Structure formats: structure tokens, C-alpha cells
Amino acid sequence: MTRVECTRESEIFEAIAAGRALSDELGTHAAGCAICRDLADVASAIHRDFNAAMREAHVPSSGVAWWRIQRRAQEKAVRVASRTVTFVQLATLAGTVCLVLAILGGMSLMKQDWKLWIDRAYFSAIDYFTSPAITQWATPIFFITAICLTLVPFAIYYAVTEE
Amino acid sequence: MRTDTTMSETTLSELESLAAAENAAATLLMDEDEFRAFYDRTARALWVYLSRITGDRQLADDLLQETYYRFYRAGTAHESEKHRRNSLYCIATNVARDAARRARHRYTLPLPETDDPHEPHADDRTGARVEGRTDLARAMARLDPRQREMLWLAYAQGASHVEIAETLGMKAASIKTLLFRARRTMARLLRSTK
Numbered sequence: 001m002t003r004v005e006c007t008r009e010s011e012i013f014e015a016i017a018a019g020r021a022l023s024d025e026l027g028t029h030a031a032g033c034a035i036c037r038d039l040a041d042v043a044s045a046i047h048r049d050f051n052a053a054m055r056e057a058h059v060p061s062s063g064v065a066w067w068r069i070q071r072r073a074q075e076k077a078v079r080v081a082s083r084t085v086t087f088v089q090l091a092t093l094a095g096t097v098c099l100v101l102a103i104l105g106g107m108s109l110m111k112q113d114w115k116l117w118i119d120r121a122y123f124s125a126i127d128y129f130t131s132p133a134i135t136q137w138a139t140p141i142f143f144i145t146a147i148c149l150t151l152v153p154f155a156i157y158y159a160v161t162e163e
Numbered sequence: 164m165r166t167d168t169t170m171s172e173t174t175l176s177e178l179e180s181l182a183a184a185e186n187a188a189a190t191l192l193m194d195e196d197e198f199r200a201f202y203d204r205t206a207r208a209l210w211v212y213l214s215r216i217t218g219d220r221q222l223a224d225d226l227l228q229e230t231y232y233r234f235y236r237a238g239t240a241h242e243s244e245k246h247r248r249n250s251l252y253c254i255a256t257n258v259a260r261d262a263a264r265r266a267r268h269r270y271t272l273p274l275p276e277t278d279d280p281h282e283p284h285a286d287d288r289t290g291a292r293v294e295g296r297t298d299l300a301r302a303m304a305r306l307d308p309r310q311r312e313m314l315w316l317a318y319a320q321g322a323s324h325v326e327i328a329e330t331l332g333m334k335a336a337s338i339k340t341l342l343f344r345a346r347r348t349m350a351r352l353l354r355s356t357k
Contacts, residue, residue, distance in 0.1 A: 004343040038350035043318040050319035062199035
């Protein structure tokens with residue numbers, strides 16, 4: 001069975017990581033131990049490369065990194081919000097289309113008596129809308145409905161957004 | 164009665180410990196100053212890690228930013244600086260793997276990132292140093308990506324087997340053997356390039 005570790009590995013790695021040369025005794029051991037020789041070669045090459053690369057690495061400052069993260073987070077929040085608004089608009093549109101189709105379907109059922117039905121509807125609508133109670137409340141009800149319909153997308157956005 | 168008292172005491176102590184844990188978690192979440200301090204401590208080494216495992220400096224720039232973004236957005240509370248650092252390297256490794264997957268190749272870009280001769284560090288020893296680094300880069304490029312990650316974490320970052328396992332999403336028990344194989348392969352490649 002192949003031996004995969006040596007008891008002196010940690011000593012060799014510590015010396016390399018500290019930038020010290022191997023002691024004579026440790027060097028002699030490494031020369032005769034395949035595991036420690038591989039470790040010394042690989043670890044010292046990587047360690048040298050790491051130190052050189054650390055000196056040369058140019059990374060953005062922490063302030064720039066923070067600013068980019070914040071900006072990206074805001075962009076993501078806007079994307080989520082616009083997705084929600086689009087969804088609500090599409091749902092409203094689909095609901096409206098269904099409603100219109102339902103009305104048209106209902107009307108087609110009454111096609112035979114359509115003239116009679118329209119006369120009745122007309123007169124009953126006039127009676128309804130000219131009644132004092134309705135004329136008094138029609139405008140406020142209209143505005144409240146309009147405001148509710150406008151605010152619904154925003155309410156849903158604030159309800160579902162993470163921010 | 165005695166049972167009730169014990170239960171209420173237990174409940175109170177549990178609540179207190181839960182509250183303490185929540186407070187501890189809250190204090191571990193990063194604000195701007197903490198993030199910037201952590202970034203200053205880790206960014207250069209992380210960039211070097213990314214550039215060495217991908218073999219592409221420009222890609223490393225992008226991945227560095229992506230890594231810190233994901234790390235920050237994860238909002239995870241960490242029990243120690245070491246744990247936080249492991250978590251960062253874990254994200255970085257995944258980000259690099261995702262990038263390689265998207266590019267439909269596994270870090271096949273040629274590595275030799277020789278130093279710019281016009282850099283201010285150039286001196287008489289530069290030639291030998293660049294040669295050594297190019298040998299390392301060539302050898303790294305011929306390794307399996309996971310071996311590259313493992314070797315770098317072990318010998319550049321000085322990570323323990325458990326930390327390597329956590330970062331790479333592997334079993335700690337298998338790291339010793341895998342690291343041995345990676346090191347043996349790397350040593351052979353280094354000798355063959357000399």
C-alpha cells in the first residue's frame with residue numbers, strides 16, 4: 001500500500017511558509033523521502049509564486065467594491081419591482097379581457113330579445129343612475145376605485161420585495 | 164409544581180440563549196466598515212487564488228467582484244474570521260466553476276502570465292523568477308481544476324484538510340489522499356519542465 005504521508009511534512013511546510021531554509025537534518029530527510037521531497041518542491045514553488053503575485057495584485061479599493069455591491073443590489077431590487085409590476089399589469093389585462101368576453105358571451109345569449117333587453121337595460125340604467133343616492137356618491141366611488149386600481153401594483157410590490 | 168418551575172426555568176433559559184444567539188448573529192452581519200475591513204484583509208489573496216485556478220487575470224477581476232457580491236448578499240453570520248474566510252473561498256471556488264461551465268471548458272486557457280518586463284520590480288533576478296513562475300503556471304495548467312484548487316489552498320493559503328474539504332465541498336477524509344496525488348503529479352510536472 002502506498003504511503004501518503006510522512007510525520008515530518010508539517011515541519012517542512014512550516015519552514016517553507018515562514019520563508020526559512022530547511023535545516024541540514026530536515027534537508028537530508030527530504031532528500032531521502034519521496035513524500036517530503038515532493039512537498040518541498042511543490043510548496044516552495046507555490047509559496048514563491050503566491051508571494052510574488054500578492055505584491056503585483058491590483059484589486060479595486062474596498063470603497064469601490066462596496067459601492068459596486070450596493071449599486072448592483074439596487075439594480076436587482078429595481079428588476080424585481082419591475083417584474084412584479086409587469087405581472088400585475090398582465091394579470092389585470094387578462095382579467096379585463098375575460099370580463100369583456102364574459103359580457104359579450106352573456107349578450108349573445110340574449111341576442112333574440114336584444115332590442116327588448118337593451119330598452120329595458122337603458123331605462124333601468126337611467127332610473128338607477130338618476131336616483132338621488134347614486135348621483136350623490138357616483139363621483140367619490142369612481143375616484144376611490146381609480147385610486148385603488150392605481151395603488152394595487154405598488155402595494156403588491158412593497159409586499160413582496162425583499163428590501 | 165416543581166415540574167412547572169423547572170419547565171418555566173428551562174423555557175426562560177432557552178429563550179435567553181435564543182436571544183443571545185440572535186444578537187450574536189446580528190452583530191456578525193456585516194456593515195460597510197466591517198465589509199471594507201474584511202475586503203482589505205482578503206481581496207488580494209483571493210484575487211491571486213482566482214487568477215491561479217482560472218489562469219486568467221481579467222476573468223479573476225470579474226470573479227472577484229462576483230464573489231464579494233454573493234458573499235455580501237448571502238448575509239450569513241459566521242462564528243469566526245476563519246469560518247468567514249472559508250465561506251468566501253467556497254463562494255469563489257463555485258463562482259470560478261460556474262464561469263468555467265458557462266464557457267464550456269474547464270480552465271483550458273493557457274496560463275503563462277509572465278511578468279511585464281516594464282514593471283517596476285524588474286531586476287537582475289527577474290528572469291529566473293519569471294522562469295520559475297512560468298514553469299509553475301504551465302504545470303498548474305496541466306492539472307485537474309480540483310487538484311489546482313486543492314494545492315493552492317493547502318500551500319498558498321495554508322489551509323488545513325478540514326478547511327479544504329469545506330471550501331471544495333468534499334469529505335475531509337478523502338483530502339489527504341487526493342492532496343498526496345495532486346502533489347505527486349505537480350512535482351513530476353515541475354521536474355519535467357526544468
